[in-house]
Amino acid sequence: MPLSWTALAEQLGTFTTVFLGIFVEAAPFLMLGTLASGLVEVFFNQNDLSRLVPRNPLGAAVVGSVMGLVFPVCECGVVPLTRRLVRKGLPLSAGVAFLLAAPVFNPIVIASTLAAFGPGPVLYGRLGLSLLIAVSTGAVFAFQRHPERLLLAASLPGVSGGSHDLPVALPAPRAPLASRLGRVLTIAVDEFFEMGRYLVMGGLLAALMQTFLPQSVLLGVSAGPVVSVLVLVALAVLLSICSTVDAFIALAFAGTFTTGSLLAFLVFGPMVDIKSTLMFLGVFKRRTVAYLILLPLLMSLLAGIFINLNTTW
Amino acid sequence: MRFDRFDYLVWSVLAALTLAIGGVILAGDRVGARVAQALPAGGEIGAYGPLGLQFAQTMRAETVETRFEIDPPVPGAFSWEADQLWFTPAQPLQPGVTYTVRLQPGALARDGRESKQTWTGQYRVRAPWVVYMASVSGPREVWRVPATGGSPEQLTFTEGRVYDFAVAPDGEQIVYSVVNPQNGADLWLMGRAGENPRQLLNCGADLCTVPAWAPTAGRIAYSREPAGLTPGSPNGPPRVWTVDPLSGQTAPLYQDSQILGYGPVWSPDGRRLAFFDGSSSSIRMLDVTTSREMLVKTLMGTVGAWAPDGQRLVYNDMNLETGRPYVTLAVADFDAQTLTPLLGQEPNWADYSVPAWSPDGAWLALGLRAATSGPTKQIWLMRPDGSEARAVTDDALYTFGGYRWDPWGTALVLQRFEMNKPYATPEVLVWTAATNTLLPLVPDGSTPEWLP
Numbered sequence: 001m002p003l004s005w006t007a008l009a010e011q012l013g014t015f016t017t018v019f020l021g022i023f024v025e026a027a028p029f030l031m032l033g034t035l036a037s038g039l040v041e042v043f044f045n046q047n048d049l050s051r052l053v054p055r056n057p058l059g060a061a062v063v064g065s066v067m068g069l070v071f072p073v074c075e076c077g078v079v080p081l082t083r084r085l086v087r088k089g090l091p092l093s094a095g096v097a098f099l100l101a102a103p104v105f106n107p108i109v110i111a112s113t114l115a116a117f118g119p120g121p122v123l124y125g126r127l128g129l130s131l132l133i134a135v136s137t138g139a140v141f142a143f144q145r146h147p148e149r150l151l152l153a154a155s156l157p158g159v160s161g162g163s164h165d166l167p168v169a170l171p172a173p174r175a176p177l178a179s180r181l182g183r184v185l186t187i188a189v190d191e192f193f194e195m196g197r198y199l200v201m202g203g204l205l206a207a208l209m210q211t212f213l214p215q216s217v218l219l220g221v222s223a224g225p226v227v228s229v230l231v232l233v234a235l236a237v238l239l240s241i242c243s244t245v246d247a248f249i250a251l252a253f254a255g256t257f258t259t260g261s262l263l264a265f266l267v268f269g270p271m272v273d274i275k276s277t278l279m280f281l282g283v284f285k286r287r288t289v290a291y292l293i294l295l296p297l298l299m300s301l302l303a304g305i306f307i308n309l310n311t312t313w
Numbered sequence: 314m315r316f317d318r319f320d321y322l323v324w325s326v327l328a329a330l331t332l333a334i335g336g337v338i339l340a341g342d343r344v345g346a347r348v349a350q351a352l353p354a355g356g357e358i359g360a361y362g363p364l365g366l367q368f369a370q371t372m373r374a375e376t377v378e379t380r381f382e383i384d385p386p387v388p389g390a391f392s393w394e395a396d397q398l399w400f401t402p403a404q405p406l407q408p409g410v411t412y413t414v415r416l417q418p419g420a421l422a423r424d425g426r427e428s429k430q431t432w433t434g435q436y437r438v439r440a441p442w443v444v445y446m447a448s449v450s451g452p453r454e455v456w457r458v459p460a461t462g463g464s465p466e467q468l469t470f471t472e473g474r475v476y477d478f479a480v481a482p483d484g485e486q487i488v489y490s491v492v493n494p495q496n497g498a499d500l501w502l503m504g505r506a507g508e509n510p511r512q513l514l515n516c517g518a519d520l521c522t523v524p525a526w527a528p529t530a531g532r533i534a535y536s537r538e539p540a541g542l543t544p545g546s547p548n549g550p551p552r553v554w555t556v557d558p559l560s561g562q563t564a565p566l567y568q569d570s571q572i573l574g575y576g577p578v579w580s581p582d583g584r585r586l587a588f589f590d591g592s593s594s595s596i597r598m599l600d601v602t603t604s605r606e607m608l609v610k611t612l613m614g615t616v617g618a619w620a621p622d623g624q625r626l627v628y629n630d631m632n633l634e635t636g637r638p639y640v641t642l643a644v645a646d647f648d649a650q651t652l653t654p655l656l657g658q659e660p661n662w663a664d665y666s667v668p669a670w671s672p673d674g675a676w677l678a679l680g681l682r683a684a685t686s687g688p689t690k691q692i693w694l695m696r697p698d699g700s701e702a703r704a705v706t707d708d709a710l711y712t713f714g715g716y717r718w719d720p721w722g723t724a725l726v727l728q729r730f731e732m733n734k735p736y737a738t739p740e741v742l743v744w745t746a747a748t749n750t751l752l753p754l755v756p757d758g759s760t761p762e763w764l765p
Contacts, residue, residue: 034667039595140326144319224424226338256371258424298330311342312369 019207026076033077034191037084038184057093057142064094065134068102074243075103076082079279097138103270104130116247121313126266150288202275206240225229225308228261236269243270259313264304271296324602346422351434359765360405360720368396370422380417405720406438446756468507479524484765488524525577534577551575607646621674649757671722726761
């Protein structure tokens with residue numbers, strides 16, 4: 001069967017190319033995220049975060065959702081950074097809001113969306129919906145008073161204990177800068193390899209899906225006000241594109257797909273895709289990961305379909 | 314798997330979201346397929362339109378075109394560019410009249426959505442302007458002036474480096490060539506009021522000149538003379554190239570570099586292109602849709618004028634067979650591939666300029682030197698068969714030329730030059746058929762074109 005061997009070889013070539021494309025695109029951002037995580041671990045202490053983040057869960061979620069302006073990371077880098085911040089004592093509601101919003105609500109992605117679509121409903125809709133969904137999901141997570149039921153043990157905040165006479169966080173003697181930077185790099189490298197496993201697995205899975213379920217199958221489906229949203233949400237998950245460049249991919253769909261579906265693609269894609277789902281599993285328990293997928297998914301679908309059927313965007 | 318209050322809350326939220334999605338879908342489409350806006354924005358159009366509708370969705374063409382109404386009624390043709398419908402009137406629209414377009418409900422988008430309301434758009438036909446080159450005595454720049462007279466407006470600011478220009482058929486843009494520091498000429502685009510000037514084509518040391526906008530507006534033909542082999546040496550022979558005004562992509566019209574060409578002229582239907590091929594001393598007529606050609610020998614080096622049907626070309630030639638050379642006029646029929654003499658041996662007429670065919674095809678305007686009138690040329694009108702000839706201008710002090718019909722065939726813009734005045738400059742005028750009057754527009758301008 002020489003024909004099928006040829007076809008298989010072609011598909012293997014496609015699979016390898018797609019996987020390398022995803023990995024090469026995402027790895028630098030994961031590295032940036034782990035570097036940021038190392039910086040947070042070494043240069044921030046728990047008191048700094050306590051001062052910056054409100055105690056009110058909703059307020060914490062709001063602050064978490066805009067923290068991407070300070071930590072401009074995409075969906076690959078945001079996972080290790082969120083884990084580090086939560087371990088440093090960031091409230092879970094803020095952590096979840098940051099996890100979901102930061103891949104969109106950061107200067108790089110805002111600039112790329114502006115460049116692709118200009119100032120208009122897509123840019124404002126993407127920012128507004130990302131914030132709304134992230135804050136809403138974060139607020140839901142604020143109702144869980146037991147983080148250990150949501151997080152894996154390695155992601156839980158450190159526990160202070162012992163004498164009540166001692167402060168919660170003991171001021172450590174300040175190490176030389178070079179030594180602290182060395183520690184940042186050590187943490188970043190360790191975390192890169194730890195989270196990198198999930199990136200590789202997610203990339204493999206996404207490449208597999210793209211190879212055997214080509215985009216044309218999805219794009220060939222009718223682009224009605226409801227179906228178009230479902231199609232582009234599925235495509236966002238399937239393509240697993242970094243949020244820094246996804247606006248330009250969405251621009252290619254702008255002529256044929258509805259505004260609501262473009263927004264769902266641009267909002268849900270950075271929150272959840274195949275590789276980030278795998279990375280979530282390194283931080284959260286499986287049930288939590290399911291919630292982190294379902295809540296933004298339904299909110300994105302609702303927003304996209306509502307926009308298509310009720311607005312003239 | 315043990316559920317706590319948080320899990321119940323999450324599942325409640327998920328259920329509420331699912332219900333909300335169902336509710337939104339059940340409530341149905343409240344917007345439907347729709348027209349996003351009238352094109353061009355602002356609804357002001359020239360005599361040739363076109364009138365555009367920008368849809369928010371990709372539409373099924375036949376469901377839209379059958380619901381399209383225009384008032385006052387005008388025949389025309391539809392064309393689509395992605396989600397834009399364009400209606401090009403078959404006859405020029407009347408200036409000052411507001412045309413109302415209605416799209417009745419029921420038009421279908423490709424995604425199945427249906428337009429729910431009657432869409433109404435208004436398009437006002439603006440009065441034409443005249444664009445011209447000014448000035449002979451100062452820097453060469455493109456200017457415009459209302460065709461009924463008024464204050465001229467300078468459109469280009471190139472320190473006098475404009476070489477020539479051409480107006481888009483819809484009057485929205487002007488393409489012009491500008492001499493660059495390498496002594497080549499680049500092509501530039503600007504809006505009808507001179508706004509947003511931008512380089513269309515960087516030609517380096519090549520000379521890109523004599524642009525001609527295709528009536529369908531999607532292509533500009535131009536003459537390109539390659540740079541000389543060494544700096545300062547003369548340019549190579551010209552060839553005709555085309556450029557896409559949107560993308561700037563350019564290519565020679567012929568792959569064969571031996572086919573030369575200068576001064577391209579499009580037929581009114583945009584299907585054919587005529588230009589002068591110096592290598593064969595011929596006017597080369599090309600059907601760009603079929604690549605069929607017709608070569609017409611002429612010693613004049615000019616191209617001629619297409620009839621409104623896009624089939625016939627009236628052109629000049631010179632007869633050297635007798636001891637006294639004289640200019641002739643003939644008609645080349647592209648479909649029949651025939652040449653028919655029109656004028657040439659009339660006893661009272663001595664010389665003819667390239668004619669201009671009126672938009673309805675009923676008249677030819679041409680510069681004509683009578684045997685008894687001295688060196689000046691006057692403007693004459695005649696039927697395409699040479700009958701009913703009459704002079705439009707009759708002033709032996711001036712020689713007239715550069716005549717162009719307005720879109721309605723009711724007026725000619727032209728230039729005149731005073732012969733016995735030292736340092737005279739050309740003037741731009743408009744001749745109106747109904748009143749048979751000449752209206753001076755600008756005292757120092759040349760090569761006028763209508764700006765619809």
